[in-house]
Amino acid sequence: MSDKELAIAINLAGKQRMLTQKMSKEALLIFIGIDVEENAKFLKKSALLFDKTLKGLIDGDKTLNLVKSNSKEIENKLKEVQKLWTPFYKKIEDVASFNNLSDKTFKYIDKNNIPLLKKMNEAVTLYTKLGNKGSSKLKMANDINLAGKQRMLTQKIAKDLLLYQANINPKKALESLNSSVKLFDKTLNGLYNGDKDLKLVGTKLPKIVKQLDIVKENWQSVKPLIFKAIEDKQNQKLTKEVISKLDKTKYEMNKAVELYTKSLNRQKQILKLNALISGFMTKKDNAKHLINLAGKQRMLTQRVAKLAIECKLSLLPNSCNDLEKYISLYDKTLNGFINGDTTLKLSAIKSNKAKEQIKKIQKIWAPFKDAALKLKKSKGKDKKALKLILKTNEALLKESDKLVSILEKQNAKSVSYIEKAQLKIVNIAGRERMLTQKMTKEYLEYLKLNNKQAKKKMKKSILLFESSLDGLINGSKDLSLPKVTNKNIKEQLIKVSKLWKKIIAIYNKNSINTKELVLLLKVNPILLKEMDKGVKIIESSTDY
């Protein structure tokens, strides 16, 4: 059942409630002798409509745009309605064709119209539950139901008035009438302003308020007449006027119900689309998150290598412990790629190409990890371990970088042009993270491990870092980067730039004292952190 079909079913099922009372009212008008021929026609029409609609709800009916419900619960409930309706219909047909206008007939109608109403109401409740499934956020969901009931109440009040006038259980009829009038009043007020008892939220939607004003006007004009008609039982003219005004009130209330229905249907549409879009974007975000973590793995290869040297040199107290910390993080993430990891919000990678690349990474990683742990255990004294780390970290970086490329290519199909533009910026900013570690590692290799090649590499890394940072801030034709105008991104990149300026002079020196080295090593992780922050801001911003 589509949303539209369900909305039609709910509306028509709601109207069935009103028809149970309308038929009873029309039958009683015949009993009392008011416009007998006309009301017989109305009664026949109402009964036919109830019957056709009920059959349509049960089996479907193209002419009424009704589709059979798949719900077994609804099907069974409608069959219960059918069971009550069949004998009731017989009596109504008798009245409409003037076959049996005995007191007994009308007492039967009096006795059985309410159980039929209640059973039909149960069916409406089931349809409504189906319609509001998964939509606890629907505003006015109950308001529409009670607005629908107001239609039924106008007919019930008319019916009870006629029962009273016809002297059929007059005490009960009067009690029921008074109760219905009170309920109509309370509900109408609640539709405007909300009502806790009736679980009404009220509305300020101008179109609905305007229509409720019309209902109110009609209601306020008929209410005093109802009580006048109770006093003046024999005044058929007055009774006719009351019935006519109640019908008008029903008509206007129906218009309000249509407006409520439209508003509710709009809400349902938005909520459904929002849920779909949320799922769609989560899928995309998961892909982005995966690429981000793969990017961070690149950075970690250099960070670990840098920490390995720091650990050996005992430059800072926590370097050896940090070494173990970041080895664990790299390891955890790598395993997360293979098996999934809820703490990292990772699902296992399915792509065969990516899996093959991870195998290559694992081959280099296993001895690398081993060496790093040995170095940590030996508090930096294991020379063999350090040698292996320095020998293989760039190969590990290269393979980690390849994994990023594979994941990016796979994601490229579902990436829109606007996301591509942003991805390019994010990639470069992400690479800056890795470079903060790489250049420092290279500097330490040059300064403290006598690796002259490392100086050349360091200069290259610094040049790339500086030109990329400048490009991110001021724009760059070579890197196809626009100039940043987003205030938050600009502020963050300038912060990184200022930090960088604090330590760039140190990198340019051929030899430095311990104080300068310690400063460099202390600022370096802060530089990384701020660059990472920059990446996050860029990712979450709409405009660069």
Next chain:
Amino acid sequence: MKLIKQTLILSSIALLCTFASAEQKKEYKVKITENLSYIDADVLGEPVRIDRIQDTKHRLQNSYTKTSRPCPPFCVQPFEPIKGIETYGELEVLDFLKNEVSNNTGVLVDARLPKWYKEGTIPGAINLPFSILNPKTSKEYINKVLPILGAQKKGDKWDFTNAQKLVVFDNGPWCQQGVRAMEHLLELGYPKDKIKYYRGGMQYWQILGLTVLNSK
């Protein structure tokens, strides 16, 4: 003396009533048209008034003041980027909200990615990012989105007889998102006469000081 006192009292009451009713009726210095000061949109069951900023000195401070985004990809769109799809202005959009959207026969579509939508959109607009409509990459979602717009799947094809009319917009005449959305819709078979394009988008909407809904 008594008569003068009575007249004074009556005049004061009349004056008070004038002030009271003037307070209730907002005075619009800046209307939308000579005869239109506002419309009311229904946003998830709550009324949101769409009118114009009344401060005649107000200026935009956000990124919609940018004049020159890089092209490509942010190139100036033709007035009618897809032949046969009518271009709308603000008044047509307001009319659409008042009529078709109100009657559920139309949907105002914000075709931008969600983070743009959350920063601010036209009240009454539904977010349907252009990328979710891409038939090459989003089949799974398209099969769920189109029925919500009233389309029905009949075998392999879509029946758009009961589909809603769409007015699609994005950031403005330099943004591609709306055009991409319309291209995808046409690829899926959505009838051209059921799609309209609000070319001005959020930039023009905001330049005119019209109400923006921020859901952040």
